[in-house]
Amino acid sequence: MQVLQVQLEIRPDPAEVGRARxxxxxxxxxxxxxxxxxxxxxxILLVSELVTNAVVHTGCPAVLRLSLPGAAAGEAIVRLEVADRxxxxxxxxxxxxxxxxxxxxALVDGLADRWGWTTEGAGKRIWCELDCGAGSRGAAACGSGVVPYGGAAAAREGITYEAV
Incomplete structure (x- = not known):
């Protein structure tokens, strides 16, 4: 499966939340x-919540990363990550x-299929995932089976990468 992975540098400024959305x-x-x-x-709501948390609670720069399935993907996982210092x-x-x-x-926990966080060097990475299959119809089809704090990372084969 082809995955598009994109990332955005976030400054520690509340105006960055709107820019991230x-x-x-x-x-x-x-x-x-x-x-x-x-x-x-x-x-977009998940992006807003995780970027807001990074900006408001850390005061540090952060990186927002989205891993999106290609247009022809059947079963797919959409992954959102915010790494901060x-x-x-x-x-x-x-x-x-x-x-x-x-x-x-609490919103992230209720909307994502999985979410969690890991320490990473001198900071951390908070992530969440939505499972989306062929014929999925939006969040109602993709937002079931919430498992807080955990879950395995999505396979990273066939990644196309774009840094901003």
Whole structure:
């Protein structure tokens, strides 16, 4: 299977969250994921949450990476990663109804099929995946069977790489 892997450098600035969303949306069409599909909206929400966490909670530059199946892919995995230079572990919080934050990792947990994090050198990488098969119809078809904190990495054969 052909996979398109793209990445974007993120500065530690809250304005980068919007830039990351626009960048991710622009990369979806080439993978066969249309901008108006529920899957695209789910991916953009996941990008928003993970980039926001990196910008707000670390104050460090980060790298956003998307691994998208090619347009002709049948069974596929969409993978999103955000790597930053902070060794602080991501900590899920339980926000009350009046809180203005604290729901990001709960959203990731509820929307992704798998998610987790690993230490990497002087920082960490937080990742999530959505399983999408032939005939999938957006997030409803791709967002089942949530398994928090874990899961195996997607196979990395046939990768096309683009760095921005």
């Amino acid at each position: 626009r960048w991710a949306r622009s990369r979806l069409a080439g993978s066969g994921i249309q901008a108006d599909e529920p899957l695209a909206e789910t991916l 902070s060794v602080r572990a991501p900590v899920p919080r339980w926000a009350d109804d009046d809180a203005t934050g604290g729901r990001g990792l």
